[in-house]
Amino acid sequence: MATGSRCAACRQLRKRCTSDCIFLPYFPPNDPQRFAVVHKIFGANNASKMLKQVEEYKRGDVAESLYYEAQCRVEDPVYGCVGIITLLQQEIYNFESQLAKIEAQIQLLKAQGVATPSH
Amino acid sequence: MATGSRCAACRQLRKRCTSDCIFLPYFPPNDPQRFAVVHKIFGANNASKMLKQVEEYKRGDVAESLYYEAQCRVEDPVYGCVGIITLLQQEIYNFESQLAKIEAQIQLLKAQGVATPSH
Numbered sequence: 697m698a699t700g701s702r703c704a705a706c707r708q709l710r711k712r713c714t715s716d717c718i719f720l721p722y723f724p725p726n727d728p729q730r731f732a733v734v735h736k737i738f739g740a741n742n743a744s745k746m747l748k749q750v751e752e753y754k755r756g757d758v759a760e761s762l763y764y765e766a767q768c769r770v771e772d773p774v775y776g777c778v779g780i781i782t783l784l785q786q787e788i789y790n791f792e793s794q795l796a797k798i799e800a801q802i803q804l805l806k807a808q809g810v811a812t813p814s815h
Numbered sequence: 816m817a818t819g820s821r822c823a824a825c826r827q828l829r830k831r832c833t834s835d836c837i838f839l840p841y842f843p844p845n846d847p848q849r850f851a852v853v854h855k856i857f858g859a860n861n862a863s864k865m866l867k868q869v870e871e872y873k874r875g876d877v878a879e880s881l882y883y884e885a886q887c888r889v890e891d892p893v894y895g896c897v898g899i900i901t902l903l904q905q906e907i908y909n910f911e912s913q914l915a916k917i918e919a920q921i922q923l924l925k926a927q928g929v930a931t932p933s934h
Contacts, residue, residue: 737865739858746856746892754893761897765884773865774873777896778880784903791910798917805924 704731709740718747722759730763737766823850828859837866841878849882856885 705719706712708731713720719740723731734743743762747755768777775782824838825831827850832839838859842850853862862881866874887896894901 737861738856739861742856742858742861746888750892757893761894764897765895769865773869774876775880776884777900778883780900781896781903784900784907787907788903788910791907791914795910795914795917798914798921802917802921802924805921805928809924809928 701725704728705735705740708732708735718744718755722747722756733766733770734759734762737769738762820844823847824854824859827851827854837863837874841866841875852885852889853878853881856888857881 702711702713702725703717703720704723704725704727706717707725707728719731723734738746746762747758750758765777768780772779821830821832821844822836822839823842823844823846825836826844826847838850842853857865865881866877869877884896887899891898
């Protein structure tokens with residue numbers, strides 16, 4: 697295969713890219729950063745194992761989620777995407793409190809609505 | 816250092832564990848699974864780099880979030896903890912819809928409350 701068509705992984709790892717390369721469909725040469733960040737966080741060997749262990753039709757999602765996780769870890773070296781989970785859980789907690797307050801407000805309005813006509 | 820006091824990482828990697836071992840404070844020998852799962856997903860070298868690149872007082876949180884992420888990836892090899900983020904975002908979306916409906920309900924109740932006394 698010509699050098700120009702090597703995938704981003706084989707380019708970075710300076711390897712020959714064969715047609716059965718596990719990275720080829722998910723790490724195109726025009727987006728070297730995508731592989732670089734996955735390589736930095738998970739390592740090429742681990743990423744390759746994680747791709748290979750699932751059925752082929754799921755590998756696009758594996759590559760995408762590995763890239764997302766790796767990107768999060770680069771942006772937040774302490775918490776990675778666990779930091780996002782914590783934020784979202786906090787947001788859900790806030791929604792729950794907000795809903796509880798509003799439910800109480802509705803009960804009050806309903807009670808007033810029931811009481812009003814008899815005055 | 817005696818074999819018995821090697822950290823979980825040095826035990827698994829069959830290395831000598833020195834008092835300045837980067838893994839020692841965060842991967843105690845009594846929880847070998849904790850290091851095993853981080854090693855499986857990130858690799859010992861990457862995990863070591865990620866611990867070393869932050870200040871010492873943040874390393875406990877790095878180890879904890881790496882363990883959480885790795886555990887998620889073992890449980891869900893396709894989406895890892897990105898699957899949890901997607902679920903939480905869906906939950907937040909549902910809360911938002913629920914709140915919008917309830918707000919509309921309140922407006923209705925208020926309008927009825929205002930209208931009722933004049934009848």
